[in-house]
Amino acid sequence: xxxxxxxxxxxxxxxxxxxxxxxxxxxxxxxxxxxxxxxxxxxxxxxxxxxxxxxxxxxxxxxxxxxxxxxxxxxxxxxxxxxxxxxxxxxxxxxxxxxxxxxxxxxxxxxxxxxxxxxxxxxxxxxxxxxxxxxxxxxxxxxxxxxxxxxxxxxxxxxxxxxxxxxxxxxxxxxxxxxxxxxxxxxxxxxxxxxxxxxxxxxxxxxxxxxxxxxxxxxxxxxxxxxxxxxxxxxxxxxxxxxxxxxxxxxxxxxxxxxxxxxxxxxxxxxxxxxxxxxxxxxxxxxxxxxxxxxxxxxxxxxx
Amino acid sequence: xxxxxxxxxxxxxxxxxxxxxxxxxxxxxxxxxxxxxxxxxxxxxxxxxxxxxxxxxxxxxxxxxxxxxxxxxxxxxxxxxxxxxxxxxxxxxxxxxxxxxxxxxxxxxxxxxxxxxxxxxxxxxxxxxxxxxxxxxxxxxxxxxxxxxxxxxxxxxxxxxxxxxxxxxxxxxxxxxxxxxxxxxxxxxxxxxxxxxxxxxxxxxxxxxxxxxxxxxxxxxxxxxxxxxxxxxxxxxxxxxxxxxxxxxxxxxxxxxxxxxxxxxxxxxxxxxxxxxxxxxxxxxxxxxxxxxxxxxxxxxxxxxxxxx
Numbered sequence: 001x002x003x004x005x006x007x008x009x010x011x012x013x014x015x016x017x018x019x020x021x022x023x024x025x026x027x028x029x030x031x032x033x034x035x036x037x038x039x040x041x042x043x044x045x046x047x048x049x050x051x052x053x054x055x056x057x058x059x060x061x062x063x064x065x066x067x068x069x070x071x072x073x074x075x076x077x078x079x080x081x082x083x084x085x086x087x088x089x090x091x092x093x094x095x096x097x098x099x100x101x102x103x104x105x106x107x108x109x110x111x112x113x114x115x116x117x118x119x120x121x122x123x124x125x126x127x128x129x130x131x132x133x134x135x136x137x138x139x140x141x142x143x144x145x146x147x148x149x150x151x152x153x154x155x156x157x158x159x160x161x162x163x164x165x166x167x168x169x170x171x172x173x174x175x176x177x178x179x180x181x182x183x184x185x186x187x188x189x190x191x192x193x194x195x196x197x198x199x200x201x202x203x204x205x206x207x208x209x210x211x212x213x214x215x216x217x218x219x220x221x222x223x224x225x226x227x228x229x230x231x232x233x234x235x236x237x238x239x240x241x242x243x244x245x246x247x248x249x250x251x252x253x254x255x256x257x258x259x260x261x262x263x264x265x266x267x268x269x270x271x272x273x274x275x276x277x278x279x280x281x282x283x284x285x286x287x288x289x290x291x292x293x294x295x296x297x298x299x300x301x302x303x304x
Numbered sequence: 305x306x307x308x309x310x311x312x313x314x315x316x317x318x319x320x321x322x323x324x325x326x327x328x329x330x331x332x333x334x335x336x337x338x339x340x341x342x343x344x345x346x347x348x349x350x351x352x353x354x355x356x357x358x359x360x361x362x363x364x365x366x367x368x369x370x371x372x373x374x375x376x377x378x379x380x381x382x383x384x385x386x387x388x389x390x391x392x393x394x395x396x397x398x399x400x401x402x403x404x405x406x407x408x409x410x411x412x413x414x415x416x417x418x419x420x421x422x423x424x425x426x427x428x429x430x431x432x433x434x435x436x437x438x439x440x441x442x443x444x445x446x447x448x449x450x451x452x453x454x455x456x457x458x459x460x461x462x463x464x465x466x467x468x469x470x471x472x473x474x475x476x477x478x479x480x481x482x483x484x485x486x487x488x489x490x491x492x493x494x495x496x497x498x499x500x501x502x503x504x505x506x507x508x509x510x511x512x513x514x515x516x517x518x519x520x521x522x523x524x525x526x527x528x529x530x531x532x533x534x535x536x537x538x539x540x541x542x543x544x545x546x547x548x549x550x551x552x553x554x555x556x557x558x559x560x561x562x563x564x565x566x567x568x569x570x571x572x573x574x575x576x577x578x579x580x581x582x583x584x585x586x587x588x589x590x591x592x593x594x595x596x597x598x599x600x601x602x603x604x605x606x607x608x609x610x611x612x613x
Contacts, residue, residue, distance in 0.1 A: 212437070
């Protein structure tokens with residue numbers, strides 16, 4: 001064999017080897033991809049089926065065996081937290097998109113947003129416990145929980161608002177400014193309305209976070225609830241609408257069903273049912289945000 | 305004359321209101337910074353009392369495993385060595401990350417490079433939904449399905465509550481985070497890179513392995529850190545499966561305890577300002593500092609990435 005042949009042989013071998021590796025790795029990646037997909041589907045299916053398998057009608061009542069009170073607390077808590085975080089978040093998002101200039105302040109703001117969105121929720125919950133419970137001397141209350149959730153909702157709304165305004169065509173603000181509107185008028189009358197769908201996505205994501213939050217509410221909203229649906233005196237600690245009463249939420253209910261709730265013979269069924277409801281909620285929220293962003297893409301690309 | 309002065313007043317008002325609004329927006333931004341700083345200050349103030357008031361050393365807190373804190377307000381003299389908790393957090397997070405990494409990055413490659421069509425229409429939305437599933441739900445499934453499975457399969461001593469169970473729950477929980485961020489990073493690699501690689505005759509795998517992954521490295525790294533941050537801070541889901549036993553785990557099938565699980569279960573049962581209680585706040589401070597370090601790291605990497613792009 002000549003040197004040339006030997007070389008050719010080597011190249012051929014390298015070529016076949018590369019092709020084999022390629023086939024093997026592609027196969028492995030396919031395997032991983034499908035494994036993960038099937039795993040996720042089975043897990044969700046299990047959670048939902050398991051939650052409804054042992055369904056009994058009292059689950060939908062406001063008694064100790066039901067979850068109606070917890071569901072109401074969750075909705076009410078998310079409502080208050082959005083009331084606080086939406087204006088503040090949109091304001092900060094507008095600042096980022098329209099006023100912020102590169103520098104130390106912007107750096108700090110970006111780190112703060114990142115921090116608020118990725119600090120462990122139990123840490124933010126402890127901060128809430130310290131400030132809203134220990135320092136005010138109040139007992140567990142729904143408002144403290146709402147304040148904590150609004151801290152975690154802020155970065156989501158801020159980021160979405162910022163991106164929404166940034167992605168608007170320049171013509172929007174140029175047209176408005178050319179008509180003699182001030183910067184603030186442009187923002188309020190043109191940019192925010194135009195960016196509304198994507199801002200809404202952020203708000204829904206924030207609501208979703210509030211629905212699923214548990215660790216942060218452990219020491220703020222409290223692990224119990226005692227509502228009387230006939231009591232409409234706002235100052236009473238049993239009035240459903242009074243935010244300054246303990247207000248255990250759905251997600252926390254799962255947790256307390258295995259700690260203080262184990263005396264309840266139905267605790268397993270209740271926790272499984274709550275899990276199923278939470279997973280379905282996550283799906284619904286995610287479908288809505290997807291719908292909104294799909295419509296946005298359609299609108300921006302001229303209906304394609 | 306009056307008309308023009310009217311108009312000038314109007315313009316004046318508009319400008320004034322414009323300035324007012326600018327101030328409002330800036331205050332909103334400043335509020336977020338203030339909030340973060342206040343959270344930090346409160347945690348530092350509260351978490352450092354173990355050392356300032358209680359006279360404990362940092363070395364004792366971090367490296368000792370003698371845990372005998374006193375539980376009445378204002379009395380000190382016990383031991384607050386948190387080595388077991390810290391080790392519990394490290395071992396569960398590390399193992400969880402180890403389990404999830406091949407799947408998360410493999411899935412990210414699959415849905416961007418191997419099967420982008422299926423990835424975009426089905427895979428991606430599916431994975432994104434899982435980012436939003438509440439962690440207690442993962443904990444509940446872990447407790448009712450995974451723990452009995454581990455008990456029966458490996459004949460674990462304490463009924464399946466174990467490091468392994470905690471690690472698997474964490475792995476499932478952080479998987480979507482790592483996958484979505486990594487997929488974004490891979491997607492943003494310019495197509496020129498791939499074309500150049502194919503033009504030189506490389507196979508798909510060679511292109512992925514030698515060109516695309518290295519180019520998307522920093523983005524993937526950010527995803528891994530985000531996942532790690534989430535794992536470190538997870539309290540309830542881990543608490544439901546880890547067994548909460550105050551001992552170093554002998555193997556991955558033994559139960560142990562971690563920083564977050566201790567805080568979650570003991571904070572409400574200890575007397576305020578007691579040594580026990582303050583030690584828990586020190587653990588919270590430790591978690592806060594680690595998370596902030598990770599956040600600075602992410603900020604640094606993404607800023608550098610933005611400058612390079």
